[in-house]
Amino acid sequence: MNRRRAAAFFGPPPTAREKGGVVCRSGPETAPGITPPRPYDTPGVRAGSACGLYVHVPFCAGKCPYCDFYSVRATGERMDGYTDRIVQEIESEAGRLGRKADTLYFGGGTPSLLGARRLIRILEAAKRGFGLENAEITVEANPGDELSGLFRELRAAGVNRLSLGVQSADDAELRLLGRRHTARQAARCVSDARDAGFENISLDLMLAVQGQTERSLERSVAFCADAGASHVSAYLLTIEPGTAYGKNREALRLPDEDAAASLYLSACAELEKRGYRQYEISNFAKPGKESRHNLKYWRCEEYLGFGPAAHSFLGGKRFFRKRSIGAFLRGEAPVPEGDGGGFEEYAMLALRLSEGLRDARCLARFGRPVPARVKAAAKRYEPAGLTVCGPDGFRFTPRGFLVSDALTAELLFAK
């Protein structure tokens, strides 16, 4: 594929560096009299710094009733065509952009379904194209299948992090969630991963699912700790329209809002007790084991997505690929989503993180600190225990996270 064609594929223009020019973005957030930030491709992101790579693997053995990520049935032929296409795009984009990447994340869908051969082909292409020096390389997998061989091959090929969809340590809850594994199989899966040499293992838990109690949740957290997980993603079940859950919501016996809130707060407390520090609304890690890749999303740094339904943020632009394997295989161009990286977007994402919104980061990105108006608004919610404010910025508490949609809007837009 020549350069022009590739550009048509991936929307955003070549980077400033490539054109030999300098893009100096100083949006309306830049206060007069303050030196504009250094030249960046994306505001606040050092030109040419390493970006993240995301590969969406849209194959699943079956659809879980709550899940609205894009996935289709896996067939060998489809997966081969998909792999060819991904490799081809990685190569052409790498050539066009000339960028380095330091994280690679295989998400899904169920990436493990792709098998070691295809995953490694893609991984190798990414290494050739984007370096991936000292990179965090994550593959998502679902317990229930025999994965020890796969794990070994992946580990040998350089994958250094696994994210396993455990969801719960309670078989009744797992059944109600429509998962195809048991707690015992999950435990087995984690130990296979450890045996294959993985030290960085993340487990997913779901909160406020049918039948969940504080006790069962406590057991699920204990399961993660006992299994030796270095990272836990614990997210509140959201009923998405279009999913099986969304279609027969009335039939579900879900905890009510208050009960869901309590479950979330006790999950936070329980995980902290076990040494997992909360660093994002739904993410907890042993010190130093935070997901470097996911942090790029929340810190508003650059990433390039491959595959159907994959989202990207590059060169100040956001764009995504359609939720269609067909469109992807045909090579349909990405859909532009306009400019990204403005202050509101940055703040919205930063406030998902326990580090919160800080002067130093805002100064580096926008040439000015957190607006005094926003700090003052945050201060108003400190007595109620929703925020923790310091001189250099503020963050949300777990109770603040629970209402973070309303709270963020309140802080950013309150008149």
Add this chain to the structure above:
Amino acid sequence: MEIPRERIRNFCIIAHIDHGKSTLADRILEQTQAVPLREMENQILDDMDLERERGITIKAHAVTLVYHAKDGRDYAFNLIDTPGHVDFNYEVSRSLAACEGAVLVVDASQGIEAQTLANTYLAVDAGLEILPVINKIDLPSARPEEVRKEIEDVIGIPADDAPCISAKFGTNIGAVMEQIVRRVPPPGGDEDAPLRALIFDSYYDPYRGVIVHIRVRDGRVKPGDVIRMMSVGSEFTVVECGTMGATKFVPCDCLRAGEVGVIAASIKEVREARVGDTVTLADRPAKEPLPGYRPVQPMVFCGIYPADGAKYPDLRDALEKLQLNDAALSFEPETSAALGFGFRCGFLGLLHMEVVQERLEREYDLDLITTAPSVVYHILLTGGGMISVDNPANYPDPSQIAEAQEPIAGAHIYAPKEYVGNIMELCQERRGTFLDMDYVDADRVDIHYELPLNEIVYDFFDALKSRTRGYASFDYELTGYRRSRLVKLDILLNGEPVDALSFIIHEDKAYARARKMAEKLKEKIPRQLFEVPIQACVGGRIIARETVKALRKDVLAKCYGGDISRKKKLLEKQKEGKKRMRRLGTVEVPPEAFLSVLKLDE
């Protein structure tokens, strides 16, 4: 075409709402072939969208038509349409004063209703020849002979030769036309006397300034004349004279005694050409104006605020434009802690208020928040003196009040007799005093009550309609002021009083109303990041309380794979939403919350 004065017929059509006044006007227009068929649109005289939709006439209109009668001669018919609502009674009386005759339309199935009588009495007072017409005989439920008897018994005018027509189907319209020729007297007046012309309507035309509808009583007026408005005192030079044809303006050299027509004189606001005023000539003024002028007095007041504070200048412009055309509308700037900048507006009545609100929203595309309507209270102060209060914000401290008085209206309600119980129940709830009750016919009654005006402006029409399944009709007029036990009810959100929700109410009604308002607000105020107590209090005493619980969970828990678009869209939506919200202290209140407490369904 000159038509001599003895062949001029000045008449209006009067009727209760929906009895077919405008449809008959259309048929008359057709009979005179004043309107080419392709231009014929139903109810041509109601030219505001709102009038057509509501099926009521808000403004008077007049057209000059030429009718070729059976006697072989041409007659000039000046048809003056009258507003069809009690709020506009004064305008109706001025329109009637411009005529010699009135066609009284009565629905053959409904019979006589409240406004049939109210309008007929006005017409009789104006000394008009009344021509009853029984309409809608095409309806299966038509009972023309009974209605004919009703007209004779209840109104007391002969109706034996009242034509039975169907305006809808054009049945027997010719009979009406011929009766107008035969029975409406030709106008009188002295053409050589100093000019005296009655203004019965005026409206603003962006190109020609105010177009003044006049009935010339004495003298004549022509382009170039300097005219004087006798009560306002202002003077203008007449630019054009003419008559309004069914579809267009027809200029003429001169308007003479007996004639109905329009003048344009570069007048900038309708307030300069007030309905009821007398036009005379500056260099040869009449000694006495025509009787009956009175300046309009707003009876109902409310605060009108833009839902989006930034639209304040737009609201001001829109009100100014409406006022160009509506001398009865008054407004002055007002500031509310809750609602920001807006206007205190005065109206003739509740319908007038609704019409203005709808026009602001529709024609000027404004999103409005209106406060509860208020009437004008008289407050006698302990220190002596009396103040008029139409705004709860100006209600004095109880310690300064020697006596509070509220306006009282005499109300007539016409309804089938089976609803008497419901109506009396409603009137009792509304602090009414029963005066008397008459049978209009075997099945229907006229119930006469004395009602406090503030009970009428507050949702009375809707309540009456729902309790009589739409069968009752209603009419009222202000009769005076009476001592009353009034209190000011305040609403507090999160401990802060919300000025826009305060209102003045009778002590006995305060508790029930307070509870309903608190409940409604609880329903309409979304859960916030903290608990919001809603309190209603009178003189510092809390009489109702509700609580909006704090938000517990509002979070998009999953934000993976780099797809932040949903979160971003949500944030955009919230940003827009916040603009709509009214901020009262720390509490965000959607505009709907203000509206909902103004209409508390029974």
